[in-house]
Amino acid sequence: xxxxxxxxxxxxxxxxxxxxxxxxxxxxxxxxxxxxxxxxxxxxxxxxxxxxxxxxxxxxxxxxxxxxxxxxxxxxxxxxxxxxxxxxxxxxxxxxxxxxxxxxxxxxxxxxxxxxxxxxxxxxxxxxxxxxxxxxxxxxxxxxxxxxxxxxxxxxxxxxxxxxxxxxxxxxxxxxxxxxxxxxxxxxxxxxxxxxxxxxxxxxxxxxxxxxxxxxxxxxxxxxxxxxxxxxxxxxxxxxxxxxxxxxxxxxxxxxxxxxxxxxxxxxxxxxxxxxxxxxxxxxxxxxxxxxxxxxxxxxxxxxxxxxxxxxxxxxxxxxxxxxxxxxxxxxxxxxxxxxxxxxxxxxxxxxxxxxxxxxxxxxxxxxxxxxxxxxxxxxxxxxxxxxxxxxxxxxxxxxxxxxxxxxxxxxxxxxxxxxxxxxxxxxxxxxxxxxxxxxxxxxxxxxxxxxxxxxxxxxxxxxxxxxxxxxxxxxxxxxxxxxxxxxxxxxxxxxxxxxxxxxxxxxxxxxxxxxxxxxxxxxxxxxxxxxxxxxxxxxxxxxxxxxxxxxxxxxxxxxxxxxxxxxxxxxxxxxxxxxxxxxxxxxxxxxxxxxxxxxxxxxxxxxxxxxxxxxxxxxxxxxxxxxxxxxxxxxxxxxxxxxxxxxxxxxxxxxxxxxxxxxxxxxxxxxxxxxxxxxxxxxxxxxxxxxxxxxxxxxxxxxxxxxxxxxxxxxxxxxxxxxxxxx
DNA sequence: AAAGAATGGCTTTTT
DNA sequence: GCCATTCTTT
Numbered sequence: 215x216x217x218x219x220x221x222x223x224x225x226x227x228x229x230x231x232x233x234x235x236x237x238x239x240x241x242x243x244x245x246x247x248x249x250x251x252x253x254x255x256x257x258x259x260x261x262x263x264x265x266x267x268x269x270x271x272x273x274x275x276x277x278x279x280x281x282x283x284x285x286x287x288x289x290x291x292x293x294x295x296x297x298x299x300x301x302x303x304x305x306x307x308x309x310x311x312x313x314x315x316x317x318x319x320x321x322x323x324x325x326x327x328x329x330x331x332x333x334x335x336x337x338x339x340x341x342x343x344x345x346x347x348x349x350x351x352x353x354x355x356x357x358x359x360x361x362x363x364x365x366x367x368x369x370x371x372x373x374x375x376x377x378x379x380x381x382x383x384x385x386x387x388x389x390x391x392x393x394x395x396x397x398x399x400x401x402x403x404x405x406x407x408x409x410x411x412x413x414x415x416x417x418x419x420x421x422x423x424x425x426x427x428x429x430x431x432x433x434x435x436x437x438x439x440x441x442x443x444x445x446x447x448x449x450x451x452x453x454x455x456x457x458x459x460x461x462x463x464x465x466x467x468x469x470x471x472x473x474x475x476x477x478x479x480x481x482x483x484x485x486x487x488x489x490x491x492x493x494x495x496x497x498x499x500x501x502x503x504x505x506x507x508x509x510x511x512x513x514x515x516x517x518x519x520x521x522x523x524x525x526x527x528x529x530x531x532x533x534x535x536x537x538x539x540x541x542x543x544x545x546x547x548x549x550x551x552x553x554x555x556x557x558x559x560x561x562x563x564x565x566x567x568x569x570x571x572x573x574x575x576x577x578x579x580x581x582x583x584x585x586x587x588x589x590x591x592x593x594x595x596x597x598x599x600x601x602x603x604x605x606x607x608x609x610x611x612x613x614x615x616x617x618x619x620x621x622x623x624x625x626x627x628x629x630x631x632x633x634x635x636x637x638x639x640x641x642x643x644x645x646x647x648x649x650x651x652x653x654x655x656x657x658x659x660x661x662x663x664x665x666x667x668x669x670x671x672x673x674x675x676x677x678x679x680x681x682x683x684x685x686x687x688x689x690x691x692x693x694x695x696x697x698x699x700x701x702x703x704x705x706x707x708x709x710x711x712x713x714x715x716x717x718x719x720x721x722x723x724x725x726x727x728x729x730x731x732x733x734x735x736x737x738x739x740x741x742x743x744x745x746x747x748x749x750x751x752x753x754x755x756x757x758x759x760x761x762x763x764x765x766x767x768x769x770x771x772x773x774x775x776x777x778x779x780x781x782x783x784x785x786x787x788x789x790x791x792x793x794x795x796x797x798x799x800x801x802x803x804x805x806x807x808x809x810x811x812x813x814x815x816x817x818x819x820x821x822x823x824x825x826x827x828x829x830x831x832x833x834x835x836x837x838x839x840x841x842x843x844x845x846x847x848x849x850x851x852x853x854x855x856x857x858x859x860x861x862x863x864x865x866x867x868x869x870x871x872x873x874x875x876x877x878x879x880x881x882x883x884x885x886x887x888x889x890x891x892x893x894x895x896x897x898x899x900x901x902x903x904x905x906x907x908x909x910x911x912x913x914x915x916x917x918x919x920x921x922x923x924x925x926x927x928x929x930x931x932x933x934x935x936x937x938x939x940x941x942x
Numbered sequence: 943a944a945a946g947a948a949t950g951g952c953t954t955t956t957t
Numbered sequence: 958g959c960c961a962t963t964c965t966t967t
Contacts, residue, residue: 270956298957322957398957432956464954564953566959586955627943744957764954786953803954826952827958948964 219243219250226485227251229452230258233445233479235430235472236454239516240501240809241492241770244454248426249278251452252292253285255424262291264423268441269296270432272745274768278428293422297437298398299744301405304418305396308408317736319395319604319611320743324592326350326386326397328613333385336639339378352376353383357399358434358466360406363387392644394610402436409443419447430455430475434466442478449479457512458505461764461803463795473512490516490809492770494523496845497811504840505805508798516809526846527816528838534567534778534823538574540849541775544816545580545758548773555581557772559759561807563784567777568760570824575758576895577936585761591742595702595712596719600742602692605646605673606680607735612638612645622701624669630662646673672696681731685738686723693720763807774811776804779819780832804837817846893938894918901938 219227223243226236227250238244248267256262267282269275275294282289293300306316321329330353331346356366363384370376390396396404409415425445427433430453433441445451453475460469476482490498498516505511531537545558560571565586575582590596598621601614609615616635620626637655638648652658652666672695680688693699699716702709726738759771763784778784789800808815817838822831892904902918 272957274956296957320957323955401957429956461954462956465956565955566952569959589955623943625943762954765956767956783953788953824958944967946964946966949962951960951962952958 219246220487220489222485222487222489223247223250226452226487227254229483229485230255231448231450233449233475233482234452235475235479235482235484236452237472237484237486237512237514238454238456239486239488239490239514240456240459240806241490242487242516243489243491244428244456244487245274245278245281247487248428248452248454249281249285252282252426253289256286256288256292260424262288264421265292265426266300266422266424266444267292267294267426267428268300269294269428272296272299274428275299296744297440298401299740301401301440302740302744304405305401305408308414309404311408311411311414312404314391314396314404315394315608315610317394317608317732319393319608319614320401320740321390321395321397321613322592322743323350323398324597325395325613326390328616329389329393330382330386332635333382333389337378337381337385339382343375344378344382349379349382352379353386354397354399355466356383357397357403358436360403360436360439392610392642393612394608395613399436402434402440406436406439406443409440415443415446418444423448424450425452427451427453428455429459431457431460431469431472432462432467433471435468435471436466438468438471449481451479458508458514458802459767459806461767461799461806463799469510473510486512486514488514488516490518492812493518493809494520494813496523496525497808497815500526500815500841500845501805501808503842503845504801504808504837507840508801510795510798524814526841527814527849528779528846529816529818529849530834531818531820532822533820534570535574537777537818537820537823538571540818541571541777541816542574542578542580544775546578549580553772555756555758558775559761559766559769559771559773559810560775560777561761561763561766561810562777563763563786563803564778565762567783568762571760571777575760580758581756582758582760583755585759585765590715590718593712593715595715598698599689599692599716599719600739602676602696603685603689603735604739606677606688607732607739609646609673609677610644615645615649619669622697625665626662626669630658630666633657634666646670680735684723684728684730685726685735686720688735689720689723763803766810767806770810770812772812773814773816774807775816775818776807777818778823779817779835779838780823781835782830782832783825784835785837801837804835816849895936895938 220243223246226234226247229251236244236247238247252265252267255265267275267278269278275296279290279292279294282292282294295303302320305314305318309318310316327346327350330350331341334341334344334346334349356362361369363380366383367377367380370380390400409418422444425441427441432455441451441453453472455472457469457472460467460472463469476484493501495518498518502515529537529540531540541560545553545555548557549555562568562571568584568586572582572584591600598618601617604611604614605618612635616631619631633655634645634648634652637651638645641648648655649666649670652663652670655663658666675695676688676692679691683691693716699713702712702716722742723738726734726741729737759769763776776784782790784804785797785800789796817835819832819834819838822829824830890904893901894904895901901921905919
C-alpha cells in the first residue's frame with residue numbers, strides 16, 4: 215500500500231500490537247497517522263467491530279470517520295466517537311446496574327448549575343460564600359479526578375468551607391440520581407464506575423481490542439482511567455497527542471497522562487513526529503523558541519521544508535481601535551494582491567476582545583465569521599423547547615420541568631413552585647409527581663392548583679402523543695398548544711431571530727427523521743446534548759475567521775493575526791499570578807496560536823486600550839521577548855489621524871473626573887457625519903434612512919427607519935451609527 | 943408578575 | 958463596557 219508517509223509516520227501506522235504513544239507536533243500529520251493506522255489494522259484482518267477511536271470533538275470524530283472510510287471500505291464500521299458519546303453508549307446498556315434509568319437525561323453546564331444553586335440553598339449555605347459557579351467547579355474537579363463524595367469529605371476534613379462544599383456534592387449527586395440525570399462529568403465517571411464491575415469490563419475489553427485516542431494531552435484523570443481500563447487486557451492502545459498543545463488544564467486535563475505514558479504502559483513504543491507540513495521555518499522557529507522555555511515537556515523541534523518565508527510582523531498600535539485598523543488595512547491590501555478572505559484568522563485571548571475587532575470588520579465591509587459565543591443549543595428559546603422534550607422523555611427531570619412550568623406564563627408563580635418543591639423534597643418524590651398530587655398540597659392556592667392541574671394534563675397529553683409520533687410532530691404540537699411562538703413575539707428584532715432559531719431547531723427535528731416513539735425521542739435528545747455543532751464552520755465560506763486562541767486549536771490559516779499580544783492579556787493576568795504551571799500552559803497557548811499560521815504571522819499590541827471599561831496600558835507580551843530578533847520585523851503603518859476618544863465633555867456639569875482612570879463618556883465634540891435623509895448603518899439593525907436628528911446630552915438621538923426592523927431611536931455615537939457606504 | 947434600576951463580575955469552554 | 962442576575966418599584 216502506498217501511503218505516502220514519512221518514515222516516522224509509517225512506523226506508527228505499521229505498529230499493531232502493544233502500547234504506542236505518538237508525539238505529534240503541530241501540523242505533523244497526526245490525523246493522517248491515526249486514519250492510516252486504522253486502515254492498516256482493517257487491512258491486516260482486524261474486525262472493525264473491535265476498533266475504537268476516541269476524540270474530543272464531534273468535528274474531529276466526523277473528520278476521522280470520513281477519512282478512514284476513504285481509505286478502507288470497512289472504515290465506517292469502526293466506532294469513532296467522542297469520549298462522551300462512547301460513554302453514553304456504554305451507559306445506555308449498563309447504567310441500570312447503578313440504579314439509574316436507561317432513559318437518563320444529560321444535564322449541560324447550565325442545568326447542573328441550576329441544580330447546584332438549589333442544593334446550596336437547600337443546605338442553607340449563603341450564596342455569597344458558596345457561589346454556585348464555584349461549587350460547581352469544585353464538584354466538577356472532584357469528578358474529573360474520580361474523587362467520590364466520601365473521599366472528598368476525607369480530604370476536606372478540618373476545612374469547614376470545603377466540608378460544606380462536600381455537603382453540596384453529596385446532595386447534588388443524590389438529586390441527580392433521583393432525577394435520573396447525569397452531568398457531563400458523570401458521563402465519564404459513571405462509565406468508569408460501571409467498568410469496575412468485572413463482567414462488564416471483560417465484555418468491553420473483548421469488544422474494543424484496538425483503541426486509539428486523539429489529543430491525548432487533553433485527557434483528564436477520569437478519561438484516562440476509562441481508556442486504560444479498556445486497554446488493560448490487551449494493551450493495544452495508541453495515543454496520539456502533543457504535550458505542547460495541552461491548553462485545557464483548567465478543565466481538568468492532566469498533562470501527566472501524556473508525559474507519564476511510559477510509566478503506565480511500560481512497553482510503550484514512543485514515536486515523535488517533528489516534520490511539519492504546514493508552516494514556514496520562520497514560524498516554526500518562533501514557535502520552537504517560545505515553547506522551548508517550558509520545563510515540563512518532552513523535547514521536540516519542529517522543522518519544515520517549506521523554506522524560511524516572510525518574517526513575522528510585529529505591530530505596535532496606538533490603541534485597540536488602531537490595532538483593529540491595522541488588521542483591516544493589512545487584509546485589504548493582501549486581498550488586492552489576490553488573497554482570499556478565508557486565508558485570514560484573527561486570534562485573541564479573551565472573547566471580550568472580539569468586539570473591537572468585529573466592529574472594525576462591520577465598518578470595513580470585509581466578510582467575517584465569528585466563532586464561539588453562545589452555542590445554538592444554549593440559546594434561551596432552544597433550551598425552553600428542549601426542556602419540554604426532556605421532561606416528556608424523563609419526567610423525573612425536575613430542572614427541565616421547573617424551567618418551563620411557567621413559560622409561557624400560565625400563572626404558576628415562584629411561590630407555588632417553592633411549595634411544590636418543598637412538598638416534593640419532604641416526600642423524596644419528583645417535582646412532576648408532586649404536581650400530580652397538587653390537590654393534596656394544603657398550602658396551595660385555589661387558582662394555582664387549577665393551573666397546575668391543567669399543566670399536568672397537558673404534559674400527559676404530550677407524553678401520550680410522543681409514544682406514537684415523530685419528534686418533529688411532537689415539537690409542532692408543543693409549539694402549538696403552549697403558544698410558545700406567540701409568547702416570543704414582541705415585535706423586536708431579537709424576537710424575530712429567536713423565532714428563526716426555533717424554526718432551525720424544528721428543521722433539525724425533521725432531519726432526524728421518521729422514527730417514532732420514546733426511543734426516537736431519547737436518541738434525538740442524546741444527539742442534541744452531545745453535539746453542539748449546528749451553526750458550524752462552513753468549509754467553503756470565504757470569510758475571515760475571528761476566534762479565541764483556544765478554539766483555533768486544530769485549524770490552520772495562511773495568515774494569522776494574534777492581537778492583544780500584551781502582558782496581562784496574553785499572558786493573562788491570571789496566569790501571571792497562578793504559578794509556573796499556569797504560565798507554562800499560557801505559553802503553550804501561544805505555541806498553538808503561532809503554529810496556526812502557514813505563511814504569515816502578525817503579532818499586534820497596543821500602547822493603551824479599553825479593558826473592563828478602563829483605559830489601561832500594558833507592556834508587550836513576555837512571549838515576544840522569547841522570539842529571537844531575526845524572525846520578526848516591526849511594522850509601520852501610515853495612518854489617518856483618528857479622532858481621539860472623547861473625554862470629559864459629558865462631565866462638564868458634573869464633578870470632574872480623571873480621564874485616565876474613569877469611564878469615558880460619549881464624545882460630543884465630534885460632528886455627526888450624516889444628515890437627515892442619509893442612509894446609515896447600525897451594527898445590529900442593519901441599514902436604514904435617517905428621519906430625524908435631535909441633540910440630546912452627550913450624544914445625538916437619531917430616528918432611523920431601518921429596512922429590516924422599522925423605525926427606531928438610536929444614540930448616534932453610543933451605538934456607532936455610521937454612514938452606510940463609508941470606507942475606513 | 944412584570945418592568946426598570948442597581949449591582950457585581952470579568953480568561954479560556956472540546957462535551 | 959457589557960452582561961447577567963438581583964433588587965425595587967408599580
